[in-house]
Amino acid sequence: MARFAFNLPDIGEGIAEAEIVDWHVKVGDRIEEDGRIADMMTDKATVEIESPVSGTIVELAGEVGDRIAIGSPLVVLEVEGELPDEAAEAPAPKAAAVERRIETETSDASDEKDARPQPGGEKTRASPEPAPPEPVQKTESASAGAEREERPAKVLASPAVRKRAKDLGIDLGEVRPAEDGRIRHSDLDAFLSYGAAQGYAPAGAARADETIKVIGLRRRIAENMAASKRHIPHFSYVEECDVTELEKLRADLNANRGGKPKLTLLPLLITAICRALPDFPMINARYDDEANLVTRHGAVHMGIATMTDAGLMVPVIRNAQAQNLWQLASGIARLAEAARNGTAKSDELSGSTLTVTSLGPLGGVASTPVINRPEVAIIGPNRIVERPMFVPDGMGGERIEKRKLMNISISCDHRVVDGYDAAAFVQAVKTLIETPVLLLA
Structure with missing residues (x-):
């Protein structure tokens, strides 16, 4: 038998480390070649790591939530026969320390009640005879008596x-x-x-307190949001749009869509954004604040903020400006499903140049979304509501009519985008939304 230290391979993307989000093995388990060892997270993508050899797990390089450097031992296996070329006879000190910690925790958990400190500082198992129950009963009686005296x-x-x-x-x-x-x-x-x-x-009935370790995607979200608010001076702008005609167009298109996917509001909004962006190149940009460089992108790689069971993810529609409504609808549905079931690829979760975030029917009156750094803007449509409005009656006067209204919110990086430009951009989007025939021209 020989020991094989399996180092965390280079998963790609030029990353230096990955986070353990789930172990599929434990010390003592037998694993076959290509068997699942662990799930590792890198930049919002979870990668499944498989064993290159068959053997028995003898050491693990950390706990769920720990970060492991690329090239450092992930597990140590005991294998039969000759070692693979990349095998390491001696495990790294970190892996050995992990094994010792695991053994200590296991023994301590079972011995804690029976172990007593000795003069040398080590713990030894006490006599197997159970302790007399009288002291516990006396303590309980005294406590109960004190309670009765206070009540x-x-x-x-x-x-x-x-x-x-x-x-x-x-x-x-x-x-x-x-x-x-x-x-x-x-x-x-x-x-x-x-x-x-x-x-x-x-x-109401109180729930028990619960402590949850912040790991995996939730920790990555927390770090990204904190970095965004710490580095970017946000400002927000909100405008009200009349989407009555847009909703009529959407209903007509859906009624005659045939085998095409059903349209939501989002493909129409993305189309309007892509039509308006050429006149506002500073909105579709990324800011490298360390190099003091702003890259204004010609193509629109639209990030779609998507809620999943693990947390918020941002799959990306590449070249959104070149896609029609049905292609956008199909892409949005496919990427959202891939994000929710964990099958989205790394390149589908990175590289966005502008992000749209929507809470759908829960969208509220207005929102102040946090920018998806290093982008410089994020757009949030809000809930559609029906309200009476004054509209032209065609004879030089006005009449009151029930209309569908929606607010559009935008948050911008004030280091790159001026308030006037943000307002002008939203006004351009509003014109396209309120005259939806322009979206099909």
């Missing part, structure tokens, strides 16, 4: 009344019984009626 006289109530009070978040000690000192359902009703008049609201 007022016992509250009389049936189990059903107690359960109802607990569900309602009512302290029975605050309820005054109507007769014979026993609290009944009618007393709870009276307490609730009185409490409502006094502004009292029963507390």
Whole structure:
């Protein structure tokens, strides 16, 4: 038997390290060649790492959430026969330390209750005889006695009344019984009626506190958002758009789409953005603030902020300016599904030049989205609402009509984009949206 240290391979993208998001093996497991070892995350893409050999896992290079440098040991396996050319006879100190920690944690978890400190500082297993139960019983009795001394006289109530009070978040000690000192359902009703008049609201059942380790995509999102707000001086601008005619056009196109994908508002909005961008090149740009370079892109690589179970991801539609409505709709649906089920490729999750973020029906009245650094702008359509509006009646006057309205929000990097340019760009998009025939010209 020989030991083989499997180093984390170069996953690509010029990365220097990757984060462990899931182990598929543990120490002592037998793994076959090409078997799954771990899932590693690099720049929002999760990569599955497979074993190049068959063997038994003897060491792991960290825990979920740890970051491992490219080229450093990921696992150490015990293999039979000759070692592969890239095998390492001696495991790296880090891997050995991990193994020792794992063994220590395992033994400590099982021995913690029985181990006692010795003069030499080491732990030894105590006698297998169970400790006498009297001290525990005495402690519990003393504690219970102290509680009884602190509490007022016992509250009389049936189990059903107690359960109802607990569900309602009512302290029975605050309820005054109507007769014979026993609290009944009618007393709870009276307490609730009185409490409502006094502004009292029963507390809901409290959940247990939960501590969640911030790892994987959630940690990457946190780091990116913090860097964006720390480095970029944001400003936001919001404009109201009348989308009544746009929604009519969308309904007509969907009614006659045949086998084409159903259109949402997003492909129409992206088309309007792409039509307006040539006159505002500073919006479709990326800013390298370390080199003090702004790259104004000719092609529009549109990022689509997508909510997944793991967190927010931004798949990218390449050359959005060259695609028609149906191609955009198909691309949006495919990339969103790939992001949600974890099959999106690395190049589909990077390289955007401008991002659109939408909460759909939950879009709210206005939003101030955070820029997807190093881009310099992000656009957010908000919820469509119906309101009465004054519109021309065709005879020189006005009439009141129910119209569909939507706010468009944009956040910009004020180091690159001036407020006037942002407002003018949104106005250009508004013109296209409110005259949707221009989108098909």
